[in-house]
Amino acid sequence: MGSDNHPTMAEVATLAGVSMATASRALSNAPGVAPDTRQRVLAAAQQLSYVVSPEASRLATGTTGRVAVVVPHISRWFFASLLEGLEAVLREADMDVLLYHVGDLHDRRDFFERLPARRKVDAVVVLAFPVDEEEQRRLALMGVAIIAAGGQHASYPYVCIDDFAAGRQAMDHLTFLGHRRIAMIETYDPDQPVPPAGRSQAYFAALADAGIEADPELVETTRWGGAEGAAAMDRLLSLREPPTAVYAHSDEVALGAMRSLRRAGLAVPGDISVIGIDDHPLAELTDLTTVHQPALGQGEIAGQIVLSTLRGDEIKRAVTVPTKLVIRGTTGPPRPRPDRASGR
Amino acid sequence: MGSDNHPTMAEVATLAGVSMATASRALSNAPGVAPDTRQRVLAAAQQLSYVVSPEASRLATGTTGRVAVVVPHISRWFFASLLEGLEAVLREADMDVLLYHVGDLHDRRDFFERLPARRKVDAVVVLAFPVDEEEQRRLALMGVAIIAAGGQHASYPYVCIDDFAAGRQAMDHLTFLGHRRIAMIETYDPDQPVPPAGRSQAYFAALADAGIEADPELVETTRWGGAEGAAAMDRLLSLREPPTAVYAHSDEVALGAMRSLRRAGLAVPGDISVIGIDDHPLAELTDLTTVHQPALGQGEIAGQIVLSTLRGDEIKRAVTVPTKLVIRGTTGPPRPRPDRASGR
DNA sequence: CTGTTAGCGCTTTCAC
DNA sequence: GTGAAAGCGCTAACAG
Numbered sequence: 001m002g003s004d005n006h007p008t009m010a011e012v013a014t015l016a017g018v019s020m021a022t023a024s025r026a027l028s029n030a031p032g033v034a035p036d037t038r039q040r041v042l043a044a045a046q047q048l049s050y051v052v053s054p055e056a057s058r059l060a061t062g063t064t065g066r067v068a069v070v071v072p073h074i075s076r077w078f079f080a081s082l083l084e085g086l087e088a089v090l091r092e093a094d095m096d097v098l099l100y101h102v103g104d105l106h107d108r109r110d111f112f113e114r115l116p117a118r119r120k121v122d123a124v125v126v127l128a129f130p131v132d133e134e135e136q137r138r139l140a141l142m143g144v145a146i147i148a149a150g151g152q153h154a155s156y157p158y159v160c161i162d163d164f165a166a167g168r169q170a171m172d173h174l175t176f177l178g179h180r181r182i183a184m185i186e187t188y189d190p191d192q193p194v195p196p197a198g199r200s201q202a203y204f205a206a207l208a209d210a211g212i213e214a215d216p217e218l219v220e221t222t223r224w225g226g227a228e229g230a231a232a233m234d235r236l237l238s239l240r241e242p243p244t245a246v247y248a249h250s251d252e253v254a255l256g257a258m259r260s261l262r263r264a265g266l267a268v269p270g271d272i273s274v275i276g277i278d279d280h281p282l283a284e285l286t287d288l289t290t291v292h293q294p295a296l297g298q299g300e301i302a303g304q305i306v307l308s309t310l311r312g313d314e315i316k317r318a319v320t321v322p323t324k325l326v327i328r329g330t331t332g333p334p335r336p337r338p339d340r341a342s343g344r
Numbered sequence: 345m346g347s348d349n350h351p352t353m354a355e356v357a358t359l360a361g362v363s364m365a366t367a368s369r370a371l372s373n374a375p376g377v378a379p380d381t382r383q384r385v386l387a388a389a390q391q392l393s394y395v396v397s398p399e400a401s402r403l404a405t406g407t408t409g410r411v412a413v414v415v416p417h418i419s420r421w422f423f424a425s426l427l428e429g430l431e432a433v434l435r436e437a438d439m440d441v442l443l444y445h446v447g448d449l450h451d452r453r454d455f456f457e458r459l460p461a462r463r464k465v466d467a468v469v470v471l472a473f474p475v476d477e478e479e480q481r482r483l484a485l486m487g488v489a490i491i492a493a494g495g496q497h498a499s500y501p502y503v504c505i506d507d508f509a510a511g512r513q514a515m516d517h518l519t520f521l522g523h524r525r526i527a528m529i530e531t532y533d534p535d536q537p538v539p540p541a542g543r544s545q546a547y548f549a550a551l552a553d554a555g556i557e558a559d560p561e562l563v564e565t566t567r568w569g570g571a572e573g574a575a576a577m578d579r580l581l582s583l584r585e586p587p588t589a590v591y592a593h594s595d596e597v598a599l600g601a602m603r604s605l606r607r608a609g610l611a612v613p614g615d616i617s618v619i620g621i622d623d624h625p626l627a628e629l630t631d632l633t634t635v636h637q638p639a640l641g642q643g644e645i646a647g648q649i650v651l652s653t654l655r656g657d658e659i660k661r662a663v664t665v666p667t668k669l670v671i672r673g674t675t676g677p678p679r680p681r682p683d684r685a686s687g688r
Numbered sequence: 689c690t691g692t693t694a695g696c697g698c699t700t701t702c703a704c
Numbered sequence: 705g706t707g708a709a710a711g712c713g714c715t716a717a718c719a720g
Contacts, residue, residue: 006487006697008696008697008698009697009698010698018706018707019706019708020697020698020699020707020708021699021707021708021709022706022707024698024699024700025699025700028698028699030699032705032706033705033706034705037705037706049485051459051462051463052463052698053403053696053697054463054464055399055400055402055403055408055463055696055697055698056399056403056696056697056698056699056712057697057698057699058399058698058712059397059399059400059403059696059697059698059712059713060697060699060700060711060712061698061699061712062712064399066442069443074424074427075421075424075425075427075428075639076424077419077421080418080419080420080424081418081419083418083419083443084418084419084445087418087443088445091444091445094460096442096460096464098410098442098443099413099427099431099443100435101428101431101432101435115395116435116438116440117440119350119395119396119398119399120398120440141393143349143350226625226628226629227628227629230629252625252626252629255626255629256629259629259631262631281596282599282626284570284571285570285571285574285596285599285600285602285603286599286603286630287603287606295419296419350713352712352713352714353713353714354713362690362691363690363691363692364691364692364713364714365690365691365692365693365715365716366689366691368716369689369690372715374715376689376690377689378690381689381690396713396714397712397714399713399714400696400712400714400715401713401714401715402696402714403697403698403712403714404695404696404715404716405696405714405715405716406696689720690719690720691718691719691720692717692718692719692720693716693717693718693719694715694717694718695714695716696713696714696715696716697712698711698712699710699711699712700709700710700711700712701708701709701710701711702707702708702710703706703707703708704705704706704708
C-alpha cells in the first residue's frame with residue numbers, strides 16, 4: 001500500500017544513453033534536442049513507464065501547475081456546475097484543481113487565516129464568493145493570481161451574470177402579464193459578508209417603471225433554501241391581501257414557495273404566478289418559469305481567464321454573460337379579481 | 345502577479361538562532377525540541393510569515409498530503425454531496441483534495457491511460473464509479489491506496505448503501521399499499537461499464553414475494569435524467585393497461601415521471617403513485633415519497649477510510665450505511681378500479 | 689536537545 | 705546538440 005518504486009529520470013537517461021540534462025529537455029519537450037535523441041529518451045521513459053516527479057520538478061521550476069478553487073457550497077447545483085466547467089478547461093490545460101470548501105464563517109476564517117493553499121497553487125478562483133477587504137489582503141499574501149467567478153468583483157478579473165438584468169427579466173415578465181401585486185422572496189447567505197443586491201434592486205426598479213408602489217409587506221427576506229422559500233410563501237399567504245405573483249431570487253426557493261401553494265390548495269399560475277432565477281435542471285421538470293443563467297459556461301470562462309492570466313496574456317478582465325427568460329408553466333396573467341375592494 | 349519572495353526555512357532558522365534541523369523539527373512539531381526553542385522558531389516563522397514549501401517538504405519525505413477524487417458527475421446532487429463529505433474530513437486532516445472529473449468514456453480512457461494523478465497523491469477515491477479490471481490494473485500502477493465510495497467494490501475498501509435493500513424498501517411500500525401493477529423506471533449510465541443491478545433485482549424480488557407476476561412491459565430502461573424519466577413515463581402511460589404505481593431508480597427520474605403525469609392530467613397519488621430513491625433535497629419540496637440515503641455521510645466515511653488506510657490502521661474495509669423509507673405525498677393506495685376486466 | 693551533512697528528483701545555466 | 709554541476713527548500717539520519 002504505497003510501497004512504490006518509481007524510476008528516476010537518471011535511470012531513463014542511462015537507459016537512453018544520454019545525460020540527465022538531455023533527458024530532461026527531451027521529456028519536457030524543450031527545444032535543442034536532436035529528434036532521434038528525443039525519440040530514444042521517450043522510448044526509454046515509456047519502457048520504464050516513467051513519470052516525472054511533480055514535486056521535484058516543481059521545486060526546481062517554482063510553479064505548481066495547480067489552481068485552488070474556493071467554494072462556499074459544493075452540493076448546490078449552481079456552484080457544482082461552475083466547478084464542473086472550471087475543472088474541464090483547467091484539466092484540458094493539464095492543471096490540477098485543488099478543492100477548498102469554505103462552508104461557514106468558521107471555515108472561512110480558518111481559510112483566510114491559515115491560507116492552506118499557500119505555496120501550493122499558481123492561482124486561486126473564488127466561486128460566487130464575495131471576498132471582503134481584509135480577506136483580500138490575506139489572499140494577496142499568497143502572491144498568486146486571483147479570479148472570481150459567478151459574481152462581480154471590484155479587485156479581481158471575473159465572470160458573472162448581470163443580476164440586475166436577470167431580475168428585470170423576471171420582474172418585467174410579471175408586470176407585462178399584468179401583475180401589480182408582486183411579492184419578492186429575497187435571499188441572503190448568513191455566511192457571506194456582502195450579499196449581492198442586484199436581484200433585489202431589479203424588483204424595485206421594475207415596480208417603479210410599471211408605476212406600482214412597492215409594498216414592504218410583499219418583500220420577504222430569508223436564508224437561501226427550499227424550506228425557507230416555503231416558509232416565506234406561507235407568510236405571504238397570510239397577508240390580508242396576498243400577492244398575485246411571486247418573484248424568487250432562485251429556483252430552489254421558488255420551488256419551496258410552490259410547495260406552500262400546493263399545500264394551500266392554490267393553483268399555479270391560476271391563483272398565483274411564480275418565477276425564479278437560475279434555470280436549475282429541476283425547473284424544467286417542475287415546469288417552473290425562470291431566468292436562465294449559464295452556470296457551466298461561467299465556469300469555463302473562469303478557467304480561460306485563469307489560463308490567460310497565468311500565461312501573462314492579461315486580456316478580458318471582466319466578462320458578463322447573458323441571461324434569458326424561460327417561460328414555462330408557472331406564470332400567467334393574474335386572475336381577474338372578484339373586486340373585493342370596491343364591491344360590497 | 346506571481347512575483348513572490350517567500351522566506352526560506354534557513355532564514356527562519358537564522359532569525360531564531362538555531363540550525364535548520366531544529367527549525368524543521370519545531371515547525372513540524374516533531375518531538376525532541378526544547379519548548380522554548382520551539383517557541384522561538386515559531387515566533388520567527390510568524391514574524392517572517394513563513395510557510396513551508398510543500399514541494400520541498402514533499403520531495404524530502406516522499407508523501408504528497410493529497411488525495412485524488414475521481415467523479416463521473418460533479419453537478420448531480422448525490423455526487424456533489426459525497427464530495428462535500430469527503431472534502432470535509434480530508435481537510436480536517438489537512439490533506440488536499442485534487443478533483444478529477446471523468447465525465448464520459450473519452451475522459452475515462454484518458455484518465456486511466458495517462459494517469460494524470462500519478463505521483464501526485466497518496467490515495468485515490470473513486471466516487472460511485474465502477475472500475476473495470478483493466479482500469480484496476482492501471483490504477484495499481486500508481487502504487488497508492490484506492491478507496492471506493494457510493495458503490496460497492498470487490499477490490500477496494502468501500503462505503504455504500506445496500507441498493508437491493510433500498511429498492512426493497514421502495515417496492516415493499518408499494519405492494520403494501522396494495523399495488524399490483526407496478527412499473528419500474530430503471531436507469532443506466534452509458535459511460536459506466538457496469539451498471540449496479542441491486543435496485544433492479546429488488547423490483548423483481550419484491551414482485552415475486554408479493555405473488556405478482558412480472559410484466560416486461562412495465563420495465564422501462566433509460567439513461568439517467570429527468571427528461572428521460574418523463575419520456576419513460578410517457579411510454580408507460582401509453583400502455584393498454586398502465587401501471588398504478590411507478591418505482592424509479594432515482595428521485596430526478598421520478599420527478600421527470602411526475603411531470604409527464606401532470607401534463608397528462610393524472611393525479612398523484614390518486615391515479616398513479618410514484619416513488620424514487622435518494623431523498624434529493626428537492627424531493628422534499630415536491631412531496632416526493634422516496635428512500636433516503638445519506639450522501640454526505642458516505643463521503644465522510646470514505647474520508648475516514650482514506651485516513652485510516654494511509655495511517656496504516658487497516659480497519660473497516662467495507663461499510664454499508666442504512667437507507668430509510670420516507671413517505672411523503674406521492675404514494676397512496678391504488679384507486680379501486682372500475683373493474684375494466686370483468687365488468688361489462 | 690541540537691547541529692552537520694547528505695540527499696529527495698528535477699531544471700538550468702554554462703561550457704564543450 | 706549535449707554534458708557537468710549547481711542548486712530548488714526541506715527532511716532525516718547520524719553525531720555530538
